[in-house]
Amino acid sequence: MKAKRALTDRESAIPALAEAFREHGFEGATLATLSKATGLGKGSLYNFFPGGKEEMMEAVLENIDGWFAKAIFSPLEHGSDPAAAVTAMFDDVTAYFRSGRRVCVVGCLGLNSSGETFAIKVKDYFARWISALAQCLEAGKVPPAMALDLAEEAVSGIQGAIVLARALGDEASFQRIVHRLRSTLLDTIGRFG
Amino acid sequence: MKAKRALTDRESAIPALAEAFREHGFEGATLATLSKATGLGKGSLYNFFPGGKEEMMEAVLENIDGWFAKAIFSPLEHGSDPAAAVTAMFDDVTAYFRSGRRVCVVGCLGLNSSGETFAIKVKDYFARWISALAQCLEAGKVPPAMALDLAEEAVSGIQGAIVLARALGDEASFQRIVHRLRSTLLDTIGRFG
DNA sequence: GTTCGCATGTACCTATCGGTACAATCTTTT
DNA sequence: AAAAGATTGTACCGATAGGTACATGCGAAC
Numbered sequence A, B: 001m002k003a004k005r006a007l008t009d010r011e012s013a014i015p016a017l018a019e020a021f022r023e024h025g026f027e028g029a030t031l032a033t034l035s036k037a038t039g040l041g042k043g044s045l046y047n048f049f050p051g052g053k054e055e056m057m058e059a060v061l062e063n064i065d066g067w068f069a070k071a072i073f074s075p076l077e078h079g080s081d082p083a084a085a086v087t088a089m090f091d092d093v094t095a096y097f098r099s100g101r102r103v104c105v106v107g108c109l110g111l112n113s114s115g116e117t118f119a120i121k122v123k124d125y126f127a128r129w130i131s132a133l134a135q136c137l138e139a140g141k142v143p144p145a146m147a148l149d150l151a152e153e154a155v156s157g158i159q160g161a162i163v164l165a166r167a168l169g170d171e172a173s174f175q176r177i178v179h180r181l182r183s184t185l186l187d188t189i190g191r192f193g
Numbered sequence C: 001g002t003t004c005g006c007a008t009g010t011a012c013c014t015a016t017c018g019g020t021a022c023a024a025t026c027t028t029t030t
Numbered sequence D: 001a002a003a004a005g006a007t008t009g010t011a012c013c014g015a016t017a018g019g020t021a022c023a024t025g026c027g028a029a030c
Helices: A002-028 A031-038 A042-048 A053-078 A082-096 A105-111 A113-139 A144-168 A171-192 B002-028 B031-038 B042-048 B053-078 B082-096 B105-111 B113-139 B144-168 B171-192
Strands: none
Touching: A002 A031, A002 A042, A002 A053, A002 A105, A002 A113, A002 B002, A002 B113, A031 A042, A031 A053, A053 A082, A053 A105, A053 A113, A082 A113, A082 A171, A105 A113, A105 B105, A105 B144, A113 A144, A113 A171, A113 B002, A113 B144, A144 A171, A144 B105, A144 B113, A144 B144, A144 B171, A171 B144, B002 B031, B002 B042, B002 B053, B002 B105, B002 B113, B031 B042, B031 B053, B053 B082, B053 B105, B053 B113, B082 B113, B082 B171, B105 B113, B113 B144, B113 B171, B144 B171
8 A cells, every 4th residue: 555655646746846847947946846836845755756856857757758648649650540630639739738838848858958867858759759740640641751841840830839929928829820730731631641 | 448348348248148048048057157158257247247147148138139130130121032031031040040959048038937037028039020020921922911920930930940959959850840931931922922 | 552664844964056245456547 | 657447356145955864743554
């Protein structure tokens, strides 16, 4: 029972940690911040994450990766209906990033030097996303080279939409950009599929 | 003479400050970092920027804004040849951001809460960029609504390309994405112009 | 009900943070 | 060359950073 309970509590702290890292970045999130965000004291935090902030971020990345793998990557890779999978991806992503109000932790990590520790995970996350989307497009009869190009463009475009929407404080711009990307992909599938 | 010399030295420190902020972010850049980056001691730094880090970042933003206004915004707004202006913009931006190796300080500021102090400048920067590009497209006979959409997409796309290129550690992806964006804009101008 | 072991809050550690004070130095003006 | 002012390095400040130590708490197992 102990093991399960410990794991549960550790696991249940991760979303709060993720939100704190999202809001303040890795360097900007202090232990006090993380403690307040999770409702756990320093003692508990270091009990669950002996490696400190770094291990917390590691756990957050793991958690994010797990969510994306299940909700986004897997359907793209193994879905039977490419167009539906693309549509679902954009819907889920829009909800996940709250139309750009919510920042992409992984993308942010890549931007400044504090994230170099996590460089491999950051790279893998984006590589897998692009690859999954390209695979989906190929399943929609889009030629491989074009599929890869479009996938890259879409993933990059989503990140850009987050940056822009945050900067302008305007969710509508996120919606417009993502809508456009979706149309491009669906049109292409429609043209070849 | 005193004023000129002081101004000169202050001014010449700004690029180094910008680079440090780029690399480490606002919170991540410590005074020790900034001191080393500029070669100036704390004394000199606070002599030139009595307001501390905040004033330094303010100066950096001012400087960036000045550069963009001159090199990017103004040609877009007042250039006689829209297609040439668009081409020049993408060339200059690619060089400026070193194909995505270099991060956009302004975009990064918008992403985490430490940048809230500079929210207005961040917003204005992107708003002006989009507006300038849209104006250029309109000069190329692109209908206003479409011009605005495309401009938004392009600016957002560039930011996304930076995020992705940094994350993947791959300049080529930046090049590909930006190339695509440029083609889209030029094609549209060609269709209407 | 006592023991056992994880969970937790508190106190504390050192290093470093952003920032200030100021004496020493260097420039410039006269 | 001497006065005046700008420029700089150094020492220092309180606050807080991330992290550790540990005594206490508390629930499960026997």
